[in-house]
Amino acid sequence: MKISKNFLEKILIIILLLSSTKFFYITPLPKFxxxxxxxxxxxxxxxxxxxxxxxxxxxxxxxxxxxIEIWILYVIVLINCVYMYSMYGYTIKxxxxxxxxxxxxxxxxxxxxxxxxxxxxxxxxxxxxxxAIILSIILLFQKYEYDKTSVxxxxxxxxxxxxxxxxxVSEGIIRIAVIVSAxxxxxxxxxxxxxxxxxxCTLSIIFVDQxxxxxxxxxxxxxxxxxxNMFLSNKKGNVLVYILLVIFGIFLISSIYTSLINTLNNFxxxxxxxxxxxxTYYLYIIKDHLWTGLGLYVPNIGEPYSNFIKGPLGxxxxxxxxxxxxxxxxxxxxxxxxxxCLAKGIFLSYKINDKVLCFGLIGExxxxxxxxxxxxxxxxxxxxxxxxxxxxxxNQNFKDINSKRKMQ
Numbered sequence: 001m002k003i004s005k006n007f008l009e010k011i012l013i014i015i016l017l018l019s020s021t022k023f024f025y026i027t028p029l030p031k032f033x034x035x036x037x038x039x040x041x042x043x044x045x046x047x048x049x050x051x052x053x054x055x056x057x058x059x060x061x062x063x064x065x066x067x068i069e070i071w072i073l074y075v076i077v078l079i080n081c082v083y084m085y086s087m088y089g090y091t092i093k094x095x096x097x098x099x100x101x102x103x104x105x106x107x108x109x110x111x112x113x114x115x116x117x118x119x120x121x122x123x124x125x126x127x128x129x130x131x132a133i134i135l136s137i138i139l140l141f142q143k144y145e146y147d148k149t150s151v152x153x154x155x156x157x158x159x160x161x162x163x164x165x166x167x168x169v170s171e172g173i174i175r176i177a178v179i180v181s182a183x184x185x186x187x188x189x190x191x192x193x194x195x196x197x198x199x200x201c202t203l204s205i206i207f208v209d210q211x212x213x214x215x216x217x218x219x220x221x222x223x224x225x226x227x228x229n230m231f232l233s234n235k236k237g238n239v240l241v242y243i244l245l246v247i248f249g250i251f252l253i254s255s256i257y258t259s260l261i262n263t264l265n266n267f268x269x270x271x272x273x274x275x276x277x278x279x280t281y282y283l284y285i286i287k288d289h290l291w292t293g294l295g296l297y298v299p300n301i302g303e304p305y306s307n308f309i310k311g312p313l314g315x316x317x318x319x320x321x322x323x324x325x326x327x328x329x330x331x332x333x334x335x336x337x338x339x340x341c342l343a344k345g346i347f348l349s350y351k352i353n354d355k356v357l358c359f360g361l362i363g364e365x366x367x368x369x370x371x372x373x374x375x376x377x378x379x380x381x382x383x384x385x386x387x388x389x390x391x392x393x394x395n396q397n398f399k400d401i402n403s404k405r406k407m408q
Contacts, residue, residue, distance in 0.1 A: 221364030
């Protein structure tokens with residue numbers, strides 16, 4: 001039986017999406033992929049592999065809207081690696097693991113190549129939702145099982161002191177799927193799969209990940225989509241419903257925000273003063289490393305330069321301070337890159353078809369940028385999908401996609 005090119009590409013895209021979850025964290029994988037949930041070696045490997053397969057199948061590389069930006073980012077990362085090698089003498093292995101998370105962005109190119117027509121775009125969004133449903137069910141069951149029996153069946157490594165909060169496993173594809181599903185519900189193109197996806201993804205964020213910043217960023221994204229749809233929708237009869245949703249959204253976001261502020265004002269909370277002191281420390285020493293950053297590699301305690309990178313107490317982390325962590329690790333060029341991509345996304349969202357969805361994705365990204373940027377390895381796949389979805393919708397062939405055909 002002859003396999004069509006489109007069918008093969010669909011299989012490859014599904015594999016790419018699954019690789020971001022380490023195949024639901026339940027499949028034994030080679031040690032090369034590592035077990036730490038935030039490690040994206042598996043996603044990077046399949047991103048590279050599928051990138052080259054798509055080049056072979058299509059005899060070209062489409063840059064799309066963000067292709068040049070991705071290659072510029074690779075130049076920034078390589079300059080950072082050269083700096084670390086010359087400044088600190090880190091090994092090639094150390095530098096390699098700094099580059100790996102960014103290789104996930106190579107998945108952008110096959111995704112935009114695949115979804116160049118509306119049928120494949122619809123398939124992509126449905127696949128994201130379906131995979132997120134399965135992953136959320138597994139994660140919620142794992143949380144229930146751990147709370148009941150202390151058994152961990154996920155193929156991930158856990159910290160020495162584990163309190164039952166599973167970090168990073170609800171990131172990546174779930175972060176995007178919850179916005180995609182909410183978008184379909186808001187614009188009334190949702191079927192049952194979208195309602196299920198939205199509920200399960202939200203429950204996974206609340207009970208498995210347990211991050212209030214994450215939950216807040218999701219609600220900000222949804223809030224932005226509701227507002228955008230109020231102004232863009234021709235269905236004026238929805239206005240009252242939207243007003244009620246907006247009021248509820250403001251109350252919910254305010255409640256989460258108040259909870260966060262109360263936590264941040266607790267000066268006895270170790271994570272709080274670690275973040276505050278890290279911000280003060282990095283902003284003080286970055287003046288002499290403004291364009292290079294201090295380097296992506298974070299030495300373990302006891303390794304050379306550990307006190308310099310992690311601070312005198314050894315508790316400072318780039319990932320704790322959002323975009324300031326990008327400044328500290330990669331320098332001002334990377335900060336400009338990040339802000340440029342956000343600004344470009346906002347500008348394009350005014351002109352492209354799926355405005356509401358793209359506004360929601362950008363809103364979610366902005367809401368988390370001061371504590372949880374998409375440069376962190378666990379969110380690199382989210383960044384790839386955000387850039388890809390905006391790029392796909394920027395394609396002129398996608399004009400009036402919703403007016404021609406409702407999203408299934």
